[in-house]
Amino acid sequence: MKAFNLIALAALAGSAAAQTHSDCDPTKRDGCPADSALGTEHTWYFNETLDSTIWNMSTGSINYVDDGAEFTIEAVNASTLLQSNFYIFFGVVESWVKMAKGAGIVSSVVLESDDLDEIDWEWVGYNTSSVQTNFFGKGNDSTFDRGAFHNVANADSEFHNYTTYWDQYKLEWYIDNELVRTLKYDDKGTLGGKNYPQTPCRVKVSNWPAGTKEAAQGTVDWAGGLVNYDDAPFTMTVGKVRIQDFHTGKEYTYGDKTGDWQSIKKSLAEKWDDLGTGAHVGVYVGASAAGVLLIAGFMLWCLRQRRKGRLEYALDDARYANERTDAQNFQNDWKQTEWRNSGYRQVS
Numbered sequence: 001m002k003a004f005n006l007i008a009l010a011a012l013a014g015s016a017a018a019q020t021h022s023d024c025d026p027t028k029r030d031g032c033p034a035d036s037a038l039g040t041e042h043t044w045y046f047n048e049t050l051d052s053t054i055w056n057m058s059t060g061s062i063n064y065v066d067d068g069a070e071f072t073i074e075a076v077n078a079s080t081l082l083q084s085n086f087y088i089f090f091g092v093v094e095s096w097v098k099m100a101k102g103a104g105i106v107s108s109v110v111l112e113s114d115d116l117d118e119i120d121w122e123w124v125g126y127n128t129s130s131v132q133t134n135f136f137g138k139g140n141d142s143t144f145d146r147g148a149f150h151n152v153a154n155a156d157s158e159f160h161n162y163t164t165y166w167d168q169y170k171l172e173w174y175i176d177n178e179l180v181r182t183l184k185y186d187d188k189g190t191l192g193g194k195n196y197p198q199t200p201c202r203v204k205v206s207n208w209p210a211g212t213k214e215a216a217q218g219t220v221d222w223a224g225g226l227v228n229y230d231d232a233p234f235t236m237t238v239g240k241v242r243i244q245d246f247h248t249g250k251e252y253t254y255g256d257k258t259g260d261w262q263s264i265k266k267s268l269a270e271k272w273d274d275l276g277t278g279a280h281v282g283v284y285v286g287a288s289a290a291g292v293l294l295i296a297g298f299m300l301w302c303l304r305q306r307r308k309g310r311l312e313y314a315l316d317d318a319r320y321a322n323e324r325t326d327a328q329n330f331q332n333d334w335k336q337t338e339w340r341n342s343g344y345r346q347v348s
């Protein structure tokens with residue numbers, strides 16, 4: 001019974017845990033911007049400054065140290081949240097994490113989609129020998145049977161390899177190469193697949209206080225009590241993250257309002273071919289970094305780059321060293337142009 005309650009609480013708190021949020025849920029609204037695809041595989045070493053066009057520090061800040069990036073809570077109710085500007089549509093996320101220790105504190109690495117599908121790793125700070133896995137589909141957090149607990153030794157003082165494998169058939173969670181949990185598309189808790197995570201997801205990394213006076217009692221209990229700020233700072237360290245997108249291409253859009261994976265449209269780089277350079281073409285420009293900026297110069301640059309995705313060129317990877325200057329120029333252009341861009345832009 002106790003175990004059931006704990007799992008129930010874990011499920012309850014889980015959606016809060018991910019700091020669940022969607023700027024535009026395409027299953028509820030029309031005209032949401034497309035999701036910029038990672039479209040490749042890349043490893044980010046978190047001891048080097050992360051490119052802000054690729055990773056958005058939405059809340060708080062991180063501190064780069066020799067073995068990674070520190071996500072630290074120092075002040076009452078401070079929190080940290082780093083989100084990828086790219087999405088993956090099925091794939092692999094391998095994260096190397098040292099959790100933050102302390103009752104009420106939660107370290108997390110989460111995949112989350114625009115319609116609030118969610119795949120979680122959560123380390124709850126009162127227990128440094130444990131990690132929790134969880135999932136949500138289409139924002140449905142009404143049931144309490146999805147969370148699971150797994151043993152992991154010294155999770156606060158040693159990096160471990162926490163890997164999620166995700167495709168349309170199954171979800172797998174691995175700790176240090178050991179498979180600790182499998183969820184199939186129509187397993188218990190997925191509502192016959194409806195609540196199986198299946199839409200393009202961003203990666204979110206955060207360290208946040210769940211044990212706050214404002215939180216629901218269930219959340220506080222799940223978190224192991226209220227945070228004792230006399231013990232601050234509370235630090236989570238991320239060493240590196242390897243992320244693989246199982247699809248290639250530029251962006252993902254929802255073809256309808258079902259939120260089903262079959263409805264997701266993948267636009268390929270070839271779409272650039274449709275744009276005549278002489279014609280006046282109204283092109284949608286998203287308000288986020290995930291949006292695609294079309295200015296004539298960039299189009300030409302893109303075409304020159306054999307129509308590969310911009311993210312690929314923005315990746316800090318030695319293979320693309322030659323392109324880096326071009327990519328940097330593009331990023332600068334993008335930043336300068338963003339603020340005066342109201343949504344549509346004429347390309348002539």
Ligand SMILES: *[C@@H]1O[C@H](CO)[C@@H](O)[C@H](O)[C@H]1NC(C)=O
Pocket residue numbers: 056057058059085288289290
């Ligand atoms: C970064 O995150 C913040 C907070 O969620 C958001 O307001 C902002 O638009 C994001 N920036 C980009 C470039 O996506």
Ligand SMILES: *[C@@H]1O[C@H](CO)[C@@H](O)[C@H](O)[C@H]1NC(C)=O
Pocket residue numbers: 127128129130131149150151152
């Ligand atoms: C910590 O978590 C592990 C694994 O989930 C569990 O076996 C152990 O009892 C927990 N310890 C405490 C103090 O809750």
Ligand SMILES: *[C@@H]1O[C@H](CO)[C@@H](O)[C@H](O)[C@H]1NC(C)=O
Pocket residue numbers: 094161162163174176177178
């Ligand atoms: C991390 O674990 C995953 C899953 O077992 C594995 O594929 C990957 O190779 C591991 N990474 C390293 C660096 O060992």
Ligand SMILES: *[C@@H]1O[C@H](CO)[C@@H](O)[C@H](O)[C@H]1NC(C)=O
Pocket residue numbers: 140141142143189190191195
């Ligand atoms: C949410 O999930 C529960 C349990 O699977 C289910 O009974 C309920 O109908 C779902 N709600 C929606 C809106 O799908």
